[in-house]
Amino acid sequence: MTGVDRGPTRSSSVVAVAAAIVAFLLSGPYDWVALAASGLGVALVAVGVLTGRHAPVTAGSAGLVVGVLAGAVANTPPLFVLGGAVAAVVAWDAGGTAIDLGNQLGRGAGTTRLELVHVGSTALVGVVTAVGSLALYRTGLGRASMAVPMLLVVAALCIAVALTVGSE
Amino acid sequence: MNRSGLLAVAGVLAFGLGLATLAVPGLVALGAEGAVLVVVGLLALVQIVRVGRARYRGQIRRAGTADAELSADVESPGADLGAVLDEFDPDGYRYAQGGRRRSQLRRVAVEALTRSDDCSETEARERIATGIWTDDPVAAAFLAEDGGDDLPLLSQLGSRLRSRLRSRLTTESAYQRRIRRTTDAIAAVTGLPPGPATADSAAGFRSRSRLASIGQRLTGDVETGEPPSAWDDTDQSRRRSTGHWRGVSAVALVGITVGVLAEQATALLVGVVGISYAAYARSTTPPSPTLSVERTLSPETPSPGESVTVTVSVTNDGDRTLPDLRLVDGVPPALSVVDGSPRLGTALRAGETVSYEYAVEARRGSHAFDPVHVVARNLAGTAERERTVSPAEATPIQCVPPLEPVETAVPVRRQPTGLTGRAKTDIGGEGAEFFATRPYRPGDPLHRIDWNRRAKSGDLATLELREERSVTVVLVVDASDGAAVGPEPREATAIDRSVDGARQAFTALLDDGNRVGVAALADGDCWIPPGAGEVHRTRVRELLATDPAFAPGRRPPSPSFYAWFSRLRRRLPGDAQVVLFSPLCSDDAVLAATRLEAHGYPVTVVSPDPTSRQTTGNRLAAVVRRFRMADLRSGGVPVVDWGWDDPLAVALARSTRRWSR
Structure with a gap:
């Protein structure tokens, strides 16, 4: 034996790339910018899980989010926007998990159950959010006054600052 | 409540108010929407930049795991060229870096010339100063007194230009190249075969690895913790927040900002997804696992080379599900995994047990x-806790190899005791081999009379046969830190070889009716006095397999030589002789052999050769080992040079043939 193969674990890598492709398919067809950004995103996520580095995975997922947003601005149906956003986050999470798990346990170890639980719970959070916000959207967020999104921005800001302060 | 808590509460309030406004339009009315929009947008932008920077700068942190699958690393002799050269500090005072190495190499060259060419020290210095000691112009110029400065200016310039060019093309600097060529020239003087002609990367000096620092920079976005072997206290548990979800709030911010600015409600949905993941990631309490581990081995006492199946069962004794559990079994450092993996990633419900297995290849020793x-x-992967768990019952792998004698006679020095045995003496008497003739004395047995001579000359003469008596031998195995070296990384060390040799020699000597004892040149107290019989044989077999002094897979502590030596001297019987197994990679072994010889114990050295020819440092270490062998031989101590790939019998046979010539 020459060494421990600490490459990213296979199943999570496959999930990451598959999720990235889903995000690409859901947002790409609606806009040129979306096509370019999410295409680049898929490529970067793939590079990241092949080389075992976090930075390309993060950058690629950011590209996917940009693609989804560009698609949203170009009037992609809300279901696709939600699906794309969740898929982008799942790609990021699965890619990072594959890299960390690969580094700690390597490819030779049996890790399927752990990966299933982790990716499954991330996907579940995404699906619940998507269903909830789709319901919200149908009730008429699209026609509400600007005060609502404004308040949501403030809410997001506060929570984001709280998170960055809290995790330091 | 701290700042982050307050902010979170404010965020939740704003979120609720937003939802309420959605349900009851007109609950909150905003005036001057354009200005508020810009202000909030700017704030959001600032926060996005902050989050992005935190993700970029703030590292992902994770626990590091050891390379449990691999057997421990083995250093090759002379891996640190500087350390080998430092033994040759001529006067002890410090030169500038370049000058110091050069004068040390000069010292090595003098030692080599005085030993192999039999010239005096002044002669050797003279030859080095004039550069006639070697055919290699680079080496000759490097060690010459003036450093080759008397070359004509033009050719000097040319050679400088050439070396510049060359160092640009290869990783080796001109200075390293000179050291390599000089070492090879010295090795040629001592009669060592030349090493590979190619330049080795960074002539073997430590702390110059540019490659390692580049690698570190490439993986710089991750901070990997130390494996338990490097912890101060393995009982303590460690927790860290991993930063796995750091930056997800940027999705929320970007989504909502784009949605507001583009007045596009669907983009807001992306923001909602971001918020929900940010909340999911907010849980940062690591789980506190209470686990019990059980480990079973089959078989528990394997023979060397046999594969041992290790089954590890882990039970979650806590009352909570562990969603993300990563385990690395502590494989004994000397053993390597041949099948499966000692690692497992799983989720465990409360009370659930999971087991997995892998196989290791057994080696001599007791392996705990x-x-x-x-x-x-935790479920989101944002926090992790590390700890170590030992099974209630710790069973080591016990591998005690059988004793097999070496197929040739072990060279013992001529030294009689009163007991009959098979070691040859210089005394005529009863035996099997012709020794001498002497005039007949009345009472000599008839069958010993030389009848041929009687028939020829009429004299009565008696044949004397070489008497064979038993000897008392103590086998001393060098298990000091200097002997824990070997030519191949992660393979056997010279200590392993020496123990193998001692085991074979012990069996052969004991079978021949000698009294044999065992000792180790080591920090610990490892000693069995000379003895004979089956009980003694079993005791020595156990000791040679499992004594902590010979434990493979770790670097032994360096023994304090004088305390060890006086202890050995007190124990050695007066009529004992010593067979020392040592790679001769440190001066301690040489000192032990010469001192024992001086105190009247005949010493034979059997030296497994752990040197390699890979780097300049390796070759220099081989040269220094040659010096030690030459010094021992000139002091009257026979040395058996045991090639790494040869069986012991071959090495012994070769040496005894040479001695008898």
């Missing part, structure tokens, strides 16, 4: 397992 390294993360 290290505790299992456990890394548990």
